[in-house]
Amino acid sequence: MTKNQQYKTEPLKCWQKAKEIRLNYYRDYALAHEKGGIRWSGGAWSFGAIPQGLGDDVYCITGEPYAASIAWNKKFALRCMEEVEKRGYARDLCSYMRNYWGSVLLDEYVFGGKFPKPDFIWQDHICCSHAKWYQVVKDIEPDVPMFCIDVAVGPYNIVNDNKLDYLVGQMLDGIEWLEKITGRKYDDEKLIEAVYNECRSTAVWAEICVLNKNIPAPLDEKTMYSLYVLGTLMKHSKIVADFYEELRDEVKYRVENQIAAVGNERCRLMSDTQPPWGFLKIFRYLEKFGALSVGSLYTFGLIGMWEVKEDGTWGPRTTPQQKGIEIKSREQALRILADWNLSKPEWQHFYSPHIKSEMMIRIAKEWHLNGVMLHYNRGCEGLTVGIAENRLALLEAGFPVMTFEGNMGDEREFDEARTVARIDAFMETLGFDKLE
């Protein structure tokens, strides 16, 4: 029982299942060849539903969550980064990218054994680093073929048929390329099923996040990191879509029964961007003040798909299935997939920090926040660019903001003592003492 506990708490019943799904994912990828399957590598943002048309024995490894797993293993992460630096790559590059490269260069899989070389790379260009990430991997492993989709068509509010055509055209080319390099015949039915699954899993994740508007919050962000990650691994899979429905039902039960993530909840915060993965204990430190992070645009919007509901609040995007749309062709599936992904909240702020500020202020209001904790993440230029503008906008909207510098994947750039001191000061300014 936590100090000054006012709500009951209990562990998530489906926690173990989430861990198993993640473990199986990395194991299945590593052992794919033993079962005659195919391995591909690419970003968590890539259109993973498309390679599913090659068969049920196609397994992927998404670079960012894999690199985050490395970051959590501080010893291995340091070896990865030192290996990359030895090769002359700059220390201020994306730390996910550096961790991934390090693992390839060392030929070591963070889960044990040699790094399982992919059969092909399937990537999209969401930011400068993502554009270069696998180009360097291909330099290291020239025999691994690579296909990249350019997605830089602007924010969703200006997406039109021409922009969708641009994406769908590349996707169609990509399918031809997949057939050519794997020698397999492409199955549109499997693509359609994967698209349905992706829409379902990402909408349900948003539904789960909505439940955190409740007081007490049924989930804290530290826990959510271990759950949203499944979507970053294989948002297109039935396993993840089914699991998220199970999780949603359990979280609903927690809300109905006032089961809190943090029993002494009295201060609600949100963070932003990837956290310093090696130091998630700072989220536990918040609990000394009865504070918790209930989420962030990052946790909600990297995997969750959202729309503004009739009452003006943010809710899960209505899926094609819910709209009664039946997908009948490859082109239709790809168009829905492109449109769906381009509406991803985390995609929008690559184009303007103001779009991000609007979404953050919406979260701050609808999730009843007392303040905001912004991670000036030196490890990810894509998600951190414009964050100082977001800070100003949040302050103007009346939400106190604390900032701390760090790095999601390079612990050398995170100062734990200083961050804790800032949290102390921030909590004091919000009027919360440590609960003794």
Add this chain to the structure above:
Amino acid sequence: MVTAGIDLGAKTIKVIILDNGNILIRKIGLAGFESKKAAEDLFNKALSDTGIKKEEISEIVATGAGKEEVEFATKKVTEVTAGAKGAVFLFPSAKTVIDVGAEEGRSIRCDETGKVIDFAVNEKCAAGAGAFTEAMARALEVKLEEFGRISLKSTKTIPMNAQCAVFAESEVVSLLHAKTPKEDIARAVHDAIASRITSMARKVGFEKDIVLIGGVARNAGFIDSLKREIDMDILIPEEPEFVCALGAALIGKK
């Protein structure tokens, strides 16, 4: 009501004992490597000098980077809260407090009660802190007290790297080799620190009146540079390094 404030900073410890808001004593000493013992010794010295017994003190409030070391404290507050409280006590019109200590620079926006509205702290870099001025004074082979004064004699502006103490130090060495007068180098160093501090302070904004606290507020050269940088007047307490200890003692009075 007697209260005490102890600011265990990176370099020095400051102790203040208040009796109903009146300062009974101020004490300052080096933190050293045994800061826990140094704090206790300094506090005991303050007690014996005033003739007050520890039991007569209703609240002992610790602040500063080493506040957790002050085991006999009854309450602990951060330097941000203490600094704002102390500055507003001394200057009720204060709305912005700039605190430059040995290892850290801070900027605080507060209301008329001393409640913190927003704050910014320098990141992992010594270029905006007192330890840097000490290192530069050593490089110029002048006493720290002189370092501030001689820079006032300079009228030249020499640009210097304001982002990194290490790079700035190598620039100082280059300037020395180029036979640049010491006063011009001293001013360049103060300008660089002022630029760094101002950049940080702009994150929370400047609102009059602005109060400068912390040990570096004793450095006339830095004050001159900071005034030129922000183009505004700055209020400076008589004992700027004691303001956080004062704020802590005032918080104990509540």
